[in-house]
Amino acid sequence: MDAPFVPVGDGLRVALKVTPGAGHGRIGEVAAEADGCMWLKVAVTAPPEGGKANKAAIALLAGHAGKRRQLAQVLAEFGYAVVFADDPAGLTASELEQVSTDAWLLELAEESPLADWLLEHSSAPVLLGAGEIPEQDSEDYPRWQRRLYGKLLPLLGEPPGGQAPVLPAPLLPAARPQQAPCVWVLGASLGGPAAVKQFLDCLPADLPVAFIYAQHIDAGFEQQLPQILGRQNDWRILNCQPGAHLQAGEVLVAPIARSLGFGADGEVLLSDAPWPGPYRPSIAAVLDAVCDGFGPACGAIIFSGMGEDGVEACGRMRRQGIEVWTQDTASAACATMPGAVQAAGFSHRQGTPEQLAQALQHWLRQEWSALAG
Numbered sequence: 001m002d003a004p005f006v007p008v009g010d011g012l013r014v015a016l017k018v019t020p021g022a023g024h025g026r027i028g029e030v031a032a033e034a035d036g037c038m039w040l041k042v043a044v045t046a047p048p049e050g051g052k053a054n055k056a057a058i059a060l061l062a063g064h065a066g067k068r069r070q071l072a073q074v075l076a077e078f079g080y081a082v083v084f085a086d087d088p089a090g091l092t093a094s095e096l097e098q099v100s101t102d103a104w105l106l107e108l109a110e111e112s113p114l115a116d117w118l119l120e121h122s123s124a125p126v127l128l129g130a131g132e133i134p135e136q137d138s139e140d141y142p143r144w145q146r147r148l149y150g151k152l153l154p155l156l157g158e159p160p161g162g163q164a165p166v167l168p169a170p171l172l173p174a175a176r177p178q179q180a181p182c183v184w185v186l187g188a189s190l191g192g193p194a195a196v197k198q199f200l201d202c203l204p205a206d207l208p209v210a211f212i213y214a215q216h217i218d219a220g221f222e223q224q225l226p227q228i229l230g231r232q233n234d235w236r237i238l239n240c241q242p243g244a245h246l247q248a249g250e251v252l253v254a255p256i257a258r259s260l261g262f263g264a265d266g267e268v269l270l271s272d273a274p275w276p277g278p279y280r281p282s283i284a285a286v287l288d289a290v291c292d293g294f295g296p297a298c299g300a301i302i303f304s305g306m307g308e309d310g311v312e313a314c315g316r317m318r319r320q321g322i323e324v325w326t327q328d329t330a331s332a333a334c335a336t337m338p339g340a341v342q343a344a345g346f347s348h349r350q351g352t353p354e355q356l357a358q359a360l361q362h363w364l365r366q367e368w369s370a371l372a373g
Helices: 065-078 093-097 113-121 140-156 192-201 219-230 283-294 311-319 336-343 353-372
Strands: 005-008 011-014 016-019 026-032 038-043 057-062 081-086 103-107 126-128 183-188 210-215 236-239 250-253 259-262 268-271 298-302 323-327 349-351
Touching: 057 065, 065 081, 065 103, 065 140, 093 113, 103 113, 103 140, 113 126, 113 219, 126 140, 126 219, 140 236, 183 192, 183 283, 192 210, 192 219, 192 353, 210 219, 210 283, 219 236, 219 250, 259 283, 283 298, 283 311, 298 311, 298 336, 311 323, 311 336, 323 336, 323 353, 349 353
Parallel strands: 016 038, 057 081, 057 103, 103 126, 183 210, 183 298, 210 250, 236 250, 298 323, 323 349
Antiparallel strands: 005 011, 026 038, 259 268
16 A cells, blocks of 8 residues: 655645545545555534635646646636646656546656656546746637637636636637537547557647547547647547537547437437447448438548458448548558548548648648538
């Protein structure tokens, strides 16, 4: 078991579990949970602030002290509680394991053992990167605040009492984003996450489009995909929830264990019935569901991957005049899947992830706007 007392520099870090509203303030015993983590129990007489639920807790890792202070201040202004803020240098996985938090915000190097450990072992969601912080008096600073707040909301929900960041009125949307007028499927298998992330990083999130991302992946990584893909771009990347409606600027990750469909009004429908065929999720089934649900207002891009999942469904889309594009075989980590679509004659365009992002911007602003008009 890990003790709740960890020496840090000239001091001591203590893992606490605090009970508010107690009759008497007291320090209790050391308690252990089933996973072996140990905590020092503390009771305080103060009630939860305003009688409301405690603020959602965020733990922060950032190497630059100034950036750490700025982020902690902004998170507090949003209404979240920063329960841990430290320099990752010198920290160990066992020290991170002692931190009780609802989410992690990491500003680390691209390749970080601590980030990998948290993604694999932390029960709390992990947000990788808050982006470069603009000067506070610049017009970009409120936009950065809004982007960060938008990434935290799916992980933590609104702060207690409905608090929200104080942003300039023109930049804080009063209503939900517009429902996506156009929906594209991003299908991928082996090598897909890197290619899809590259594609999204090159694509502005203010386009009139939403994506369904169907990725062959182990179920253990399904919940981590939004955090991995959302770093360094402004897309709202979410795991599918029943009843949701696709909004412009969103990427919904197709679930592994439940099959996906859409209602007459575009509502996301999840079924406990397994996906047809050997793949989880089935790219072919996602393509058919999007084609049925959104008619001509859809398209597909097949990225790196093994196997031929989705080839026949791409053919059905092409016969309806719907766009089907593929990553070129030279840039794909595994060219089997996009190559199969190309060999069948169903790929209308090929390119690197960057080229496909540029082409989609042009298509949405020129060809799609003409078709939709």
